[in-house]
Structures are given as structure tokens and as C-alpha cells.
Amino acid sequence: MVTTRAKGKAQGEGTAVANEGKTGTKRSRDEAPKTKTTEPKTKQQKKDQVGEVKKTTVKGARDDGGKEKDRKKASPKSTRDQKKLSGPHGQKIEKLLQHFGALPLSNTDLDHPDKATPETVLALLLNAILSSTRVSHSIAAKTTALVIKAGYHKLDVLKKSSWEERTQVLTEGGYTHYREKTATFMGQLAERVEEKYEGDLNTLVKTASQDPAKIRAELQKIKGIGDVGIDIFFTTAQHVWPCLAPWIDPRSLKTAEHIGLGSDVQALWEEVDQKPELMCRLACALMEWFGIMAEQTFHYEQRRLENDLVALVPFEPTVHAAPFVEMIKAHPEMFSYIPFPVINDEADFMKVYEGIHSSPADCLFAVLDKKQKKKVQEEEGLASSLKAAAEMGGNGNTFAGVVSLMATNPTNAVTEVGVMIFPAFQRTHVATNAIGLLLFWTLDPPAAGGLALRRVVWQTHAGNAVSRRTATRLGFEFEGIARWDRVFPRCRGSEVGLSAEALRVRNGTPGEEQPGRHTAVYSIVWDEWDDNKRPRIAALMMERK
Structure with a gap:
């Protein structure tokens, strides 16, 4: 059984404490520490931290000590290897996929981002939870990569992790504003996956008879995700759960319209030859582009x-x-x-x-x-x-x-x-x-x-x-x-x-x-x-x- 309720708040933006507080007082591994460990950072330190986040998120947050992992990573086919898209927006879609159309989480330590393994589906759900709060696109991406690097996409690892340990990983990703609450949600998610879905979220899609509406209703029962998070999960999981395709979340659909692709999901589905993997990559590329534009930082509104x-x-x-x-x-x-x-x-x-x-x-x-x-x-x-x-x-x-x-x-x-x-x-x-x-x-x-x-x-x-x-x-x-x-x-x-x-x-x-x-x-x-x-x-x- 995983204890998930945080009973206190970690202070400051540095590492969480390792001490237990008073001598002889025992705490559950998932309780929040009750003592301060670091002073809050100055505005400049916070700015520097965000700067570091921006530098590392484009290629993911992997740190292999200079060594490549000995495994195959799923990556989108090059435009030379895949069939050219012949629809009216084919060239534009191919360009979008070339720049932003990697499979979800393919730049992280996830072993099989192209397969519906229990680890992949749990990783996609964690990514949706982290990406649905009011944090920058880049911080959410870096934090997700660090969560996967810590092994929290593996149910056994997530179950054994303490609230403190999860908070520390979130802090390292710059996910400071929502870290305490999110660390609690992660522990609760581990409990629900183990007890409700027999340790594998793929059971959920079977229970819901592969019906997107029923899947949404089931996901709404998970604390910490919400409708925006479910939209993100549908976007990023439709290649491993094809019953979700075709899906583009409302914000990304506005991006599609903005860059001239229109706002007809069915028409875009036809453009990618009704292939769930291509639809996933297109939807993720639009979501990535929306995130980049949302982080437009110029002092004044840049306009035509x-x-x-x-x-x-x-x-x-x-x-x-x-x-x-x-x-x-x-x-x-x-x-x-x-x-x-x-x-x-x-x-x-x-x-x-x-x-x-x-x-x-x-x-x-x-x-x-x-x-x-x-x-x-x-x-x-x-x-x-x-x-x-x-x-x-x-x-x-x-x-x-x-x-x-x-x-x-x-x-x-x-x-x-x-x-x-x-x-x-x-x-x-x-x-x-x-x-x-x-x-x-x-x-x-x-x-x-x-x-x-x-x-x-x-x-x-x-x-x-x-x-x-x-x-x-x-x-x-x-x-x-x-x-x-x-x-x-x-x-x-x-x-x-x-x-x-x-x-x-x-x-x-x-x-x-x-x-x-x-x-x-x-x-x-x-x-x-x-x-x-x-x-x-x-x-x-x-x-x-």
C-alpha cells in the first residue's frame, strides 16, 4: 500500500529534507517534511533556473554520463523514408512533422514510446498530469523527462518512492509551484493503477470497451488530471491506443487553423492517411508549436x-x-x-x-x-x-x-x-x-x-x-x-x-x-x-x- 497524503509542505526551492524532524518521531515515506531546508531563491536565481530549463528541454533532459543507452529508440521516419502526403496541406504537414513531430516521450529514457506497454501508458499519463498545470511548456517537458529518468513510469518504482523523493525530482525539473500537490497525486495514481487496473493502465481501455467517451469518464476519476490533462493524454496516446484517433485538442486545433491547416479534425485525419501514429505526431507537433508560441517572451506583442x-x-x-x-x-x-x-x-x-x-x-x-x-x-x-x-x-x-x-x-x-x-x-x-x-x-x-x-x-x-x-x-x-x-x-x-x-x-x-x-x-x-x-x-x- 502506498501512503499518498502529504501532511505538510516543503519550503523553499531547494532539495527536500532527509531528516525526520523530532528525534524518535516516525513519519510515513509519503508525508511532507515539516521543516524548512533552504532559503527561498532570489529572483535572479529563479531566472537562472528557468534559463537552465530552457537550455535543456529541446533535446530532453537525459543525462547518461556521456554514454549511449544500448537500446533502440523509436523515432519518426525521415521524410525520405516515409510516403509523401498527397493531401492539399501535405507539404506543410510534412514540414511540421519534420520540425516538431517526434513521437511523444521519444527523447526521454522511455524504452518503448511506440508500444502500449504498461510503462509507456503510465509515462504518458504522468506527462499529461505534469503538462496540464499552469507551468511553462519547457518546464513540463524537462520535469517529465526527469520523472521518467527516476523510473516513476514503472509502477513498482513509483509505489516504493516516498513523497519526499518525488518532490525532489519535481523540484529538479523546475516544477516548484505545484510540486507538493503533484507529488501526492503521483502516489495516489500508483495506488489506483495497482488496485483498479491490476497494475496496467491498458486494462482501463479494455474495461471501457475502447470507447473514447468511456475512457474519458474513467480518467476523470483520477485525481490531478482534469479535462486539459485528459486532452493531452488523448493527443499523446492515440498511437498506442488507436481507438482514441483521430484526436487534436482544442488549443492545438486553433494552432492548426492559425498556420493554415484548417480546423476540421476529420479532414486532417484524411491528410495523414488515417494512420494513428501520424495523427499522433501531427497532434503533438501542433501542441508543441502551441507551447512554443505560448512562451513567446518578447517585451511587446509582436504583430503583423x-x-x-x-x-x-x-x-x-x-x-x-x-x-x-x-x-x-x-x-x-x-x-x-x-x-x-x-x-x-x-x-x-x-x-x-x-x-x-x-x-x-x-x-x-x-x-x-x-x-x-x-x-x-x-x-x-x-x-x-x-x-x-x-x-x-x-x-x-x-x-x-x-x-x-x-x-x-x-x-x-x-x-x-x-x-x-x-x-x-x-x-x-x-x-x-x-x-x-x-x-x-x-x-x-x-x-x-x-x-x-x-x-x-x-x-x-x-x-x-x-x-x-x-x-x-x-x-x-x-x-x-x-x-x-x-x-x-x-x-x-x-x-x-x-x-x-x-x-x-x-x-x-x-x-x-x-x-x-x-x-x-x-x-x-x-x-x-x-x-x-x-x-x-x-x-x-x-x-x-
């Missing part, structure tokens, strides 16, 4: 900006990553003056994108050209990818580059713009209008739909003559050169990076010192915007029609 020539839309990896990577591989010179890491494929790009997306100071827009769609044909060998991106962008608009805001600080009301326009769209209306829209948004007063920032900065490599001319043409004022402003990737070549060899000798640095960069700094500020800079940029945008 457009005029009759260009549109700036929030960058969506499922739509824009592939053509962006293809373009920069074909034109590596676009990065000559930019301190960006080398990007060889979409995986490399996603590492960079995750850093941008998770930072409240940064946001990224895709630039869509609404006028010169024929330009896409001028990039030999790139037309198919970019045409696909154009279709995904909607209304026949063509993906023409990216713009960003960086180092945004609401307290000081400042931001910095970044621009990268693809070669086929340079020296056209695209850059002027894209930057103009960004400046209108950042510098206009709230009554005009702007953010009312005080200062917008343009920074570039001091040797980047094209970028410096563009800044001047658009009305940015030159402020000076910030010498040795930052390190610069060695891979960009000695002609653009400042040699740091003399610095290495001076400092006695072992190995090599990274090259450096002088940075040219330009700006537009609020008190010159309304009567001077704004009319100038508006006129330039009209000239480029």
Missing part, C-alpha cells in the same frame, strides 16, 4: 506589420526555416560582416532561433514581398523551396529576408534593428519599406499604433560600407565607432576580423584569442522623429513603389 508593398510577419520555423537556410547556404557572403555562428542546416539554425525566441529583448520577422513575386525565379536552384515558403506565407507573397529587433529595453525605451534581405530582393523596394515599417512601429506614439520608444539603434561592422550607406540614406545619424566592441567569428576571415594576436601575447593567453570588431553606431531618436525623420522615410518608401 504591412503596407501595399511588403509585410513583416512573426518568423515561424515550420514555414521559414528551410528556405532561409537554403538561401544563406547559397549566399554565405550575406554573413561576411555578421557575428553569427556557421549554419550548415536547419538544426544549426534552430539553435540560433531558440536563443532569439527565448529572449524578451529580441524578436524576428520574416519579410514578405507583395510586389515582385517573379524575383524568386532569379535564384537558380532555390525556386521550389522559396515558392513553397511563398505559398505558406499566404496570398502569393514571397519570402524576401528577415528583420529583427534586438537588445530591446522597455525601461530605457530603446531597441536595435537588424536587417538581412536576400540578394534577389536587394536594391528594390523591399529593404526600405521593411525598415520603414519597423521604424514606424517602434517610434510612433501609441495613438498612432507605435511603441513610443525613445531611441532606435543601427549597429554594423565598421568595414561594412553597404550597411553604413543604407543607415545614412534612411536618416540614421552617425554617432561614432565603438572600438573593439565585440569578438568576431574566426570563420569569417582575417580580412573582416581584427587580429587579436598582439592581445594574446600581451595577456599570455593559452591558445588563440578570438578576433575582434570595430562597430559603427547610428541612431534615430524620438525628438527628431515626428517632424524630420518620419517624413523622410515615408517619402523614400513612396519613391520605391
